[in-house]
Amino acid sequence: MGYQTTAAKMNTIFADLSKDYLIYAPKRYVGDGTFVHIDTIRYGEITDLSEIEFAEKSNYSFKEVLLPISETLFYFTENEMKEADAPKKGAIVFLRSCDLHGLKRMDTIYLENGAVDTYYKRLRDNTKFILMGCESSFENCFCVSMGTQTSDDYDAYLKVTGETVLVDSHWDALDAALAGATPASVIPDSVTANETVVTIPETVPQTLFDDPFWEDYGNRCIACGRCNFVCPTCTCFTMQDIFYTDNGKAGERRRVWASCHIDGYTDMAGGHAFRNDKGQRMRFKVLHKVNDYKRRFGTHMCIGCGRCDDVCPEYISFANCINKLNTLVNDTAKEEN
Amino acid sequence: MAELNPYIPFLSEITEVIKHTEIEYTFRMTYTGDVKPGQFFEVSLPKFGEAPISVSGIGDGTVDLTIRKVGKVTDEIFENYVGDTLFLRGPYGNGFDIENYKGKEILLVAGGTGLSPVKGIVDYFSAHPDDCKSFTLLVGFKSPKDMLFKKDFEEWEKNIKVVLTVDYPDDDYSGNCGLVTHYIPELLVKDLKEAVGIVVGPPVMMKCVISDLLAKGFFEENLWISQERKMCCGIGKCGHCKIDDTYICLDGPVFNYTKGKFLKD
Ligand SMILES: Cc1cc2nc3c(=O)[nH]c(=O)nc-3n(C[C@H](O)[C@H](O)[C@H](O)COP(=O)(O)OP(=O)(O)OC[C@H]3O[C@@H](n4cnc5c(N)ncnc54)[C@H](O)[C@@H]3O)c2cc1C
Ligand code: SF4
Ligand code: SF4
Ligand code: FES
Numbered sequence: 328m329g330y331q332t333t334a335a336k337m338n339t340i341f342a343d344l345s346k347d348y349l350i351y352a353p354k355r356y357v358g359d360g361t362f363v364h365i366d367t368i369r370y371g372e373i374t375d376l377s378e379i380e381f382a383e384k385s386n387y388s389f390k391e392v393l394l395p396i397s398e399t400l401f402y403f404t405e406n407e408m409k410e411a412d413a414p415k416k417g418a419i420v421f422l423r424s425c426d427l428h429g430l431k432r433m434d435t436i437y438l439e440n441g442a443v444d445t446y447y448k449r450l451r452d453n454t455k456f457i458l459m460g461c462e463s464s465f466e467n468c469f470c471v472s473m474g475t476q477t478s479d480d481y482d483a484y485l486k487v488t489g490e491t492v493l494v495d496s497h498w499d500a501l502d503a504a505l506a507g508a509t510p511a512s513v514i515p516d517s518v519t520a521n522e523t524v525v526t527i528p529e530t531v532p533q534t535l536f537d538d539p540f541w542e543d544y545g546n547r548c549i550a551c552g553r554c555n556f557v558c559p560t561c562t563c564f565t566m567q568d569i570f571y572t573d574n575g576k577a578g579e580r581r582r583v584w585a586s587c588h589i590d591g592y593t594d595m596a597g598g599h600a601f602r603n604d605k606g607q608r609m610r611f612k613v614l615h616k617v618n619d620y621k622r623r624f625g626t627h628m629c630i631g632c633g634r635c636d637d638v639c640p641e642y643i644s645f646a647n648c649i650n651k652l653n654t655l656v657n658d659t660a661k662e663e664n
Numbered sequence: 665m666a667e668l669n670p671y672i673p674f675l676s677e678i679t680e681v682i683k684h685t686e687i688e689y690t691f692r693m694t695y696t697g698d699v700k701p702g703q704f705f706e707v708s709l710p711k712f713g714e715a716p717i718s719v720s721g722i723g724d725g726t727v728d729l730t731i732r733k734v735g736k737v738t739d740e741i742f743e744n745y746v747g748d749t750l751f752l753r754g755p756y757g758n759g760f761d762i763e764n765y766k767g768k769e770i771l772l773v774a775g776g777t778g779l780s781p782v783k784g785i786v787d788y789f790s791a792h793p794d795d796c797k798s799f800t801l802l803v804g805f806k807s808p809k810d811m812l813f814k815k816d817f818e819e820w821e822k823n824i825k826v827v828l829t830v831d832y833p834d835d836d837y838s839g840n841c842g843l844v845t846h847y848i849p850e851l852l853v854k855d856l857k858e859a860v861g862i863v864v865g866p867p868v869m870m871k872c873v874i875s876d877l878l879a880k881g882f883f884e885e886n887l888w889i890s891q892e893r894k895m896c897c898g899i900g901k902c903g904h905c906k907i908d909d910t911y912i913c914l915d916g917p918v919f920n921y922t923k924g925k926f927l928k929d
Contacts, residue, residue: 400671400672401669401671403710403711405710406675406749408672408673408710408751410669410672436900436901437901440901440914441899441900441901441914442670442899442900443670444670444901445669445671446671533926533928536928562901563903563904564896564897564901564902564903565896565902565904566713566714566897566902567713568710568711568713570711578710580671580710582902585902585904587903592894593894593904593929594894595892595894596715597734601893601929602929611929614908615906619909622909623909
């Protein structure tokens with residue numbers, strides 16, 4: 328159902344919902360960015376709509392709500408394990424259309440690829456998703472190329488213009504709370520074009536895996552992993568055991584975000600490692616995002632949010648890389664004919 | 665809670681410890697449930713972390729884990745196994761399917777600890793030699809000191825053909841020397857269209873052996889390998905083991921060579 332209501336009314340509804348839910352949305356953190364004197368926009372808890380940064384793209388994605396940067400899996404003593412408690416409250420997450428598609432990518436890994444992930448599922452099952460529209464494209468976005476510029480898969484859509492709030496609700500509790508509000512026909516704002524356009528090669532032959540093409544990235548990438556950490560579809564982690572010093576026998580096992588660009592990602596005992604070259608790590612990531620994930624799961628992994636391009640301190644552009652790779656693939660195919 | 669939490673390990677009792685070398689022991693662990701050779705368990709030690717370890721033998725209510733002491737987790741296992749139990753989770757991975765090899769001429773080539781994941785296959789055909797046309801086990805160790813499963817070799821030699829070689833012999837050693845590849849040309853294969861080759865060991869060894877077997881006339885679809893990669897979860901989540909569109913922990917670690925040859929890190 329579509330409604331027109333006021334910010335004041337919406338804030339009371341959220342105040343009410345906050346008994347059962349923590350509300351997460353992109354917020355502006357002043358002077359906290361990658362580059363000096365630049366703000367960062369990342370997810371945090373809000374209690375009032377005015378705290379939400381609607382006008383700009385968030386530097387970090389919502390993924391940390393479902394996949395915390397560091398998450399305790401269980402507590403142990405020498406002979407006992409106890410699953411970490413789930414948060415008491417559910418979550419409400421404000422996010423954009425591309426990120427809603429990103430959620431599907433996370434679902435695929437955490438709910439479908441092998442065993443169901445207990446920790447992801449228990450958060451996911453108690454999370455509601457509120458779509459934020461995009462009136463115009465942000466810098467580096469290429470959602471239209473990836474087909475993620477619209478999504479119906481939200482619990483609610485919210486558009487705030489001054490005191491006026493337009494809502495499209497797919498959520499019974501919200502419909503109930505908005506009973507009496509003016510019915511309206513509400514269609515989420517979405518873009519139809521981006522300045523950045525990518526063309527993804529249909530297939531990338533394995534012979535191009537060690538093409539000199541990747542060397543440029545090897546020379547430039549500093550393996551900081553930021554591109555992975557901001558990406559809503561990067562989901563890798565590493566296990567970490569922590570023990571409490573005051574009692575050497577007790578501790579906890581956590582999982583923490585991992586990055587395929589950072590040293591150590593493939594390290595095995597005895598000093599074996601794969602992809603020591605940073606260019607090869609770029610190849611591994613790029614082809615996962617727009618090649619092999621699709622072969623396995625049917626859709627591209629990348630949702631075109633452009634955050635990796637926004638964040639890279641070496642100005643490496645993932646979008647450019649795809650386009651250049653496409654040219655390389657086509658040129659190689661021509662040469663072979 | 666509908667689904668079991670796959671990250672929480674269970675306690676398994678150590679019923680026996682078989683010492684092969686200074687740094688390689690087999691831990692016989694209580695386990696009831698389906699399990700295949702080539703599958704693996706995550707040995708999960710609170711405070712130290714986890715290590716994926718192949719099933720090196722399957723008994724009645726037990727599985728064998730042959731562990732090499734190389735670092736944080738495995739050191740702790742060796743130093744403190746007197747605790748009589750270990751935490752495990754698994755089994756994971758596809759493992760070897762014995763059915764694929766029944767009724768065939770089988771050549772199994774293993775290098776060093778690579779013997780662990782395939783030992784269950786050797787055990788099976790040594791106990792049921794009539795289930796295959798012939799079984800040849802070709803194994804190489806670095807030196808006589810590095811030999812694993814000495815007792816089992818005595819048993820196997822009664823039932824199947826065993827060719828054992830070491831790279832670096834010592835003064836007391838009188839058997840075969842040199843790399844396993846040295847012994848491939850002299851192996852007689854009756855029907856190359858049907859003959860099965862199973863190859864597990866360090867990456868370079870696998871590459872050389874496979875290339876020799878192909879040169880000998882083995883068919884790609886009759887060759888099988890097992891891969892090792894970094895693994896933090898064993899259940900398709902952590903991403904570390906992924907190669908191209910393949911998760912080694914889910915789709916492997918055992919691969920038919922027609923698929924395995926395309927795995928490019
Ligand atoms: C499918 C599979 C089967 C294996 N089978 C056996 C076996 O039968 N016997 C045996 O002795 N070894 C086996 N290994 C190798 C064994 O897992 C490593 O030697 C072991 O993880 C080393 O752990 P560590 O903490 O003692 O060593 P360290 O070198 O101290 O390792 C430190 C950390 O690195 C990580 N790490 C190192 N190597 C690996 C690895 N291969 N996979 C995942 N993480 C790793 C772990 O997080 C570990 O905690 C197997 C590996 C795989 C992937
Ligand atoms: S790869 Fe880059 S553009 Fe694609 S989803 Fe990840 S951060 Fe966004
Ligand atoms: S591509 Fe850029 S952001 Fe990603 S690891 Fe390399 S330098 Fe860091
Ligand atoms: S070991 Fe984690 S995905 Fe394979």
